Every structure is written in structure tokens, then in C-alpha cells.
Amino acid sequence: MKTTPHQVRPQGIDAATFSRALADFGAVLGADQVLTSTAHLRPYTKIMMAVETEAHRPSAVLLATTVEQVQAVVSICNRYRIPLWPISTGRNFGYGSAAPGERGQVVLDLRRMNRILEIDPELCTALVEPGVTYQQLYDHLQEHERPLMLSFSAPSAIAGPVGNTLDRGVGYTPYGEHFLMQCGMEVVLANGEVLRTGMGGVEGDRAWQVFKWGYGPTLDGLFTQSNYGICTKMGFWLMPRPPxxxxxxxxxxxxxxxxxxxxxxxxxxxxxxxxxxxxxxxxxxxxxxxxxxxxxxxxxxxxxxxxxxxxxxxxxxxxxxxxxxxxxxxxxxxxxxxxxxxxxxxxxxxxxxxxxxxxxxxxxxxxxxxxxxxxxxxxxxxxxxxxxxxxxxxxxxxxxxxxxxxxxxxxxxxxxxxxxxxxxxxxxxxxxxxxxxxxxxxxxxxxxxxxxxxxxxxxxxxxxxxxxxxxxxxxxxxFQERVAQSYGPVKREVERTLKRALDPNGILAPGRCGIRG
Known part of the structure; x- marks a missing residue:
């Protein structure tokens, strides 16, 4: 796959290198899942912020459908030092929408990873992929007559629980503190390894969606409002619908x-x-x-x-x-x-x-x-x-x-x-x-x-x-860099230390929430 002369490229990446990277992405995902045309990129440039659109124009968009594809994409990005901006459903209106944080970053769009993997009506838990929307999940519960209810942000139908929870959004039911109700994540790290938080790392364990803590440090919070990994599955608790x-x-x-x-x-x-x-x-x-x-x-x-x-x-x-x-x-x-x-x-x-x-x-x-x-x-x-x-x-x-x-x-x-x-x-x-x-x-x-x-x-x-x-x-x-400064130099240095350890090439969403290596 070749770049066109007018195409935006990631910062510091020359045209030949980017062409090779795009070809490798196409070999993994399929050429039609690597978007570079102006028409295909237009939905990923519709920002609502008071800055020029060009400041947040992506160089390409990748559409992944499996965890293995995400791992392969991460590997290619490490090889060529391509900055990757993962999104779930891309509906973060007023906070950045689907556009990358910086011009030239490649968007990894996970909206086609949209399977509802499990609903447990007795334990009132769910396990979903990042592309699942609240409307899709609501329709599923209605279709299967599950007496369970969701909590979501206000313009909710097209948003999704994974993206909203990772940004620590809130809702309007008794389960409205969304990260509090999250239980278990699957995360692709920058080195391509897959981490399951909480009980998820124990072979054959069935408590992944019911016990948040597991053993040792609780890691889930590291992957909210950060750029330390790509969440490919999330469990959370559903509220029984009261009489x-x-x-x-x-x-x-x-x-x-x-x-x-x-x-x-x-x-x-x-x-x-x-x-x-x-x-x-x-x-x-x-x-x-x-x-x-x-x-x-x-x-x-x-x-x-x-x-x-x-x-x-x-x-x-x-x-x-x-x-x-x-x-x-x-x-x-x-x-x-x-x-x-x-x-x-x-x-x-x-x-x-x-x-x-x-x-x-x-x-x-x-x-x-x-x-x-x-x-x-x-x-x-x-x-x-x-x-x-x-x-x-x-x-x-x-x-x-x-x-x-x-x-x-x-x-x-x-x-x-x-x-x-x-x-x-x-x-x-x-x-x-x-x-x-x-x-x-x-x-x-x-x-x-x-x-x-x-x-x-x-x-x-x-x-x-x-x-x-x-x-x-x-x-x-x-404004994410400006706000990160509000929280002080010690916190920022801890974040940088973690970033350097987990993502030494700095490929995952550079600058998200002000975090860089």
C-alpha cells in the first residue's frame, strides 16, 4: 500500500517507512481494513474542540476485529515506531471524539470488536468487547428478557461501557460510578502480551467478573485515563431491575x-x-x-x-x-x-x-x-x-x-x-x-x-x-497536557516511569492524559 503525496504521516516517519508499515498492517488486517483516503478518514477528524482540525488529523485508521490482530498491530508499531491512538466506539463528544490526540497518529478503531461475550443473569455480570454500545447491550437484555439494567452517560445509545469506564465516566442509576462497577479487564500491552487483571490470570478460574482484586497490586486503575495498554475485554456488574x-x-x-x-x-x-x-x-x-x-x-x-x-x-x-x-x-x-x-x-x-x-x-x-x-x-x-x-x-x-x-x-x-x-x-x-x-x-x-x-x-x-x-x-x-500539570510533578514522574517501563518505544497514544515516556 502506498501513501499519497498529500497524506499526513506520523511525526518523524518518512514516506517510505510509512508505506511499509501500511503494507504490513494490510497483511494482518486485510487491505480494506486500513483506511487512508480522505473520505474514509473524515469521520475521525470531526472534533468539537476550539483548535484547528489539522492538529488532530490521523494518518490512517486501522479496523481490528480480534485480540490477535491487536497484538500484531502493536508489534508492527514497535517495529516502525508508529504512534497508535486506540478508540472503542469513538463517540467521546466534547472530549475529543474519534480523532487522535495529535496530528499524524494512527487510529486503532475497535468498534468492530463488538461481541457481548457473556451475561450471567444470576450473578448479574457482563463481559463485553470495546465496540459494544449501550444500545446494543440494552437490546440484548430486552431480547433475552433479562431483568437487569444498565447505567450509562446521558447521550448514551451510541456510547459504550468500555470507553466510558476507561475515561471514568458516570451515570444516573445506583450503579452510576462506572469504574467502581467494573470487574476484570483484558489488556494488550505495548509489547504485545495479554494481561488479564484480577482473577483473570488464573487458569480455569471462574471469579473474574465477581472478585475485583485478585492477588497483589490491583492494576485495573492503571489502564483508565492512561496509555499503558489497549483494553480488549471488560467485565462489569449489572443492576437487578427492582420492582x-x-x-x-x-x-x-x-x-x-x-x-x-x-x-x-x-x-x-x-x-x-x-x-x-x-x-x-x-x-x-x-x-x-x-x-x-x-x-x-x-x-x-x-x-x-x-x-x-x-x-x-x-x-x-x-x-x-x-x-x-x-x-x-x-x-x-x-x-x-x-x-x-x-x-x-x-x-x-x-x-x-x-x-x-x-x-x-x-x-x-x-x-x-x-x-x-x-x-x-x-x-x-x-x-x-x-x-x-x-x-x-x-x-x-x-x-x-x-x-x-x-x-x-x-x-x-x-x-x-x-x-x-x-x-x-x-x-x-x-x-x-x-x-x-x-x-x-x-x-x-x-x-x-x-x-x-x-x-x-x-x-x-x-x-x-x-x-x-x-x-x-x-x-x-x-487540553490534556495542561490539566496533567494541575496534579503535580510527583504524580507525573510516576506516570512517566510506568510509561517507560511498559511502553519503552512510546507507541501507545503518546500524550494521552499528558503521559509520555
Whole structure:
């Protein structure tokens, strides 16, 4: 296979060497599984970050279907020093999508490794390949009438459990801490060897998907948000579908209510009265869930005025803050916990409690109820229509679940966003003791000036929040080096030491999460 004159190549690799590498990839995978044409590479260049597309253009895409093929690809990459960027389903919107972290890297697309290898309905476990999507897994459970439910991120149907878990994503059911529910990985290392974590390395052992730890150091976490290996199988735990799932919402009218909301919810979460991650969504986030567009209300640039936001609330029955949670269990359990929740809301005296019966099929309640019930959908992609133009970067600082943190963070974020001419489109996700503050920086990528402002805005958000002691837990590939610096030199040196030991040629996703040898 020959390269064309216009083709991007990996950094430091000449045309003749790259042609030989492509030919070797074709011999292993089949020539039609090595993609180099502009048309074939186009889906792997559709980034949403505020940087030029050329900065993340791949040189080729490899489609593997077996572990043995992955091992062979790794061997070829070592031979020619080809940088490889593995992806699972490639749907990481707002965090980098399917594009490689750096220009010229070869994408290893594992979406055709999409077998559901095992579902154990008694032990409630699953073992899947990286290309399996949540929709595929949900359909499988429905088809085989398995009384089990999934947890997934919000725009869930086209995402997959392996990729989301490796990036330490979260969901909206009691099993919403996805890495916590992971149990057992199969990983192809940079030298081509296959590692099975936990109990997976014991010949004939049947506890791989039920006991996380095995013997000695627990290694699974090394392969999340890293570039130490390529995950080709993952086990995780499924939640038995309870007899009753009772989704509900609490609507708050005032922006300043946010502190009271978190103080109300935290003890209920820690005590597991409310067992799932609670969402506290701001007005404009909800507007996206209702498929509203900013142009429905005004056509001027810049941030949206307060008066317009208040008009949106009135027009669509939205609160300044909109809480979503659910109760799970037997009718008796749900009845007791519902009484605890309603009494807590009444004592607080500020929120309006809304049940599923009262909300009916209205949005955004309906799609939130589906997420909390383990039903995948794509409704939250409506956020991208708010401003239009295809630009989205997720800013996700983590803090303690304290009300005092919330007002401070909203003020910090809003000040920066409005200074750069953008809207605060955010929500809080209240875990057991932590709180994720997820903000979608939405902008128009077709406008070079707006893209420049969005890049500056995101960089400023990182600086301002870090100065107050807040760091993000995920970030898009354009800012991964910057965020890695937030976590200090000791951690980075440990990561570099591991990288040099496991991947001495530095072929696996160089730069991912700021890690290099």
C-alpha cells in the first residue's frame, strides 16, 4: 500500500517507512481494513474542540476485529515506531471524539470488536468487547428478557461501557460510578502480551467478573485515563431491575437556592435513601433538553441576558435549578424512602416536588426518567443546538458535596463565560460525597473569532478554578497536557516511569492524559 503525496504521516516517519508499515498492517488486517483516503478518514477528524482540525488529523485508521490482530498491530508499531491512538466506539463528544490526540497518529478503531461475550443473569455480570454500545447491550437484555439494567452517560445509545469506564465516566442509576462497577479487564500491552487483571490470570478460574482484586497490586486503575495498554475485554456488574423505580424532580425558582439544594441532598445520598447520582441542572441545560435554540429568543451575539433566561423559565416551566433523582426497591422500600424525601423537601420549604405522574411525557423530565431507569436515549444532544455551530468542550471540576462550594463555582464559571461572550450551561452531579460540576462550553466552530474566544475561555476556566483549588476529572485532548500539570510533578514522574517501563518505544497514544515516556 502506498501513501499519497498529500497524506499526513506520523511525526518523524518518512514516506517510505510509512508505506511499509501500511503494507504490513494490510497483511494482518486485510487491505480494506486500513483506511487512508480522505473520505474514509473524515469521520475521525470531526472534533468539537476550539483548535484547528489539522492538529488532530490521523494518518490512517486501522479496523481490528480480534485480540490477535491487536497484538500484531502493536508489534508492527514497535517495529516502525508508529504512534497508535486506540478508540472503542469513538463517540467521546466534547472530549475529543474519534480523532487522535495529535496530528499524524494512527487510529486503532475497535468498534468492530463488538461481541457481548457473556451475561450471567444470576450473578448479574457482563463481559463485553470495546465496540459494544449501550444500545446494543440494552437490546440484548430486552431480547433475552433479562431483568437487569444498565447505567450509562446521558447521550448514551451510541456510547459504550468500555470507553466510558476507561475515561471514568458516570451515570444516573445506583450503579452510576462506572469504574467502581467494573470487574476484570483484558489488556494488550505495548509489547504485545495479554494481561488479564484480577482473577483473570488464573487458569480455569471462574471469579473474574465477581472478585475485583485478585492477588497483589490491583492494576485495573492503571489502564483508565492512561496509555499503558489497549483494553480488549471488560467485565462489569449489572443492576437487578427492582420492582419499583420512582423518578422525581424538585424545581427551585432562585439561582441562590443551589447551596440549600446540596445541603438537602447530601445526607440523603450518603445514607442511600436516594441511591443514584442526583442531577441539579441549570436553566439553559434544561433548555437544551427541551431542544430550544438561543435563536428562538434573540439573534445578538454574546452571553444570554438574565431577562431572557427568566423568560425561558416562564415559557417552559423550568426552574433556576432542576433536581432529578429516583428511588428504587420494593413498593414498601420506596414508600418509606419517599416519605423521608418529601419530609426533607417540606422542611427546606423552597422546592416544588414533581412526580412522574405529574410530569407525564414532558421533556426534559421524560429523558431524565429514562436515564435513571436504564433506558438509553440521545435527547441530551439537544444541548448542541442551543448555539449551533458544532463547538462543545466539557469543563468538569470536582469538589466536595457542600452547598458552599456550589455558589462559589457558579459565580466563578459565569463570570469567565460571560466575559468571553458565552453562556453558563451547567449541571451538578451529586455523588456519595463528591460533586461533579459539568459545564458545556458551547460555541460556533465555523466562526474563527468565536473559536479563538472559546479556546481562551476554556484556558481561563482552568486557571481560575485551579487558583481556587478545583481541578477537572476529565478534559478534551487539546487540553490534556495542561490539566496533567494541575496534579503535580510527583504524580507525573510516576506516570512517566510506568510509561517507560511498559511502553519503552512510546507507541501507545503518546500524550494521552499528558503521559509520555
Amino acid at each position: 419499583v423505580i420512582k423518578p422525581f424532580s424538585i424545581r427551585y425558582a432562585d439561582d441562590t437556592d443551589i447551596a440549600d439544594i446540596v445541603e438537602l441532598l447530601r445526607p440523603l445520598r450518603i445514607a442511600q435513601v436516594i441511591p443514584n447520582a442526583v442531577v441539579i441542572a441549570g436553566t439553559l441545560w434544561e433548555a437544551g433538553g427541551c431542544n430550544l435554540r438561543r435563536s428562538d429568543y434573540l439573534d445578538t451575539p454574546g452571553s444570554t441576558p438574565r431577562a431572557v433566561i427568566e423568560q425561558i423559565r416562564r415559557d417552559h416551566g423550568l426552574g433556576a435549578w432542576n433536581v432529578y433523582a429516583a428511588l428504587y426497591g420494593t413498593p414498601e422500600q420506596v414508600e418509606v424512602n419517599w416519605r423521608i424525601v418529601t419530609e426533607a423537601v417540606e422542611r427546606n420549604g423552597r422546592g416544588t416536588l414533581i412526580t412522574a405522574e405529574e410530569a407525564g411525557q414532558t421533556q426534559p423530565f421524560q429523558y431524565r426518567a429514562e436515564l435513571m431507569s436504564g433506558i438509553p436515549n440521545l435527547q441530551e444532544f439537544g444541548l448542541y443546538n442551543w448555539r449551533g455551530g458544532g463547538g462543545s468542550m466539557w469543563f468538569a471540576p470536582v469538589s466536595q458535596a457542600r452547598g458552599s462550594e456550589c455558589g462559589k463555582q457558579v459565580e466563578l464559571a459565569t463570570t469567565v463565560l460571560e466575559h468571553h461572550g458565552f453562556d453558563y450551561v451547567g449541571e451538578f452531579i451529586v455523588g456519595w460525597r463528591d460533586m461533579h460540576h459539568v459545564i458545556d462550553l458551547l460555541y460556533d466552530r465555523s466562526d474563527p473569532e468565536e473559536m479563538r474566544r472559546a479556546h481562551d475561555c476554556f484556558a481561563t476556566l482552568l486557571d481560575v478554578f485551579e487558583a481556587e483549588g478545583y481541578a477537572v476529572y476529565r478534559v478534551n485532548t487539546a
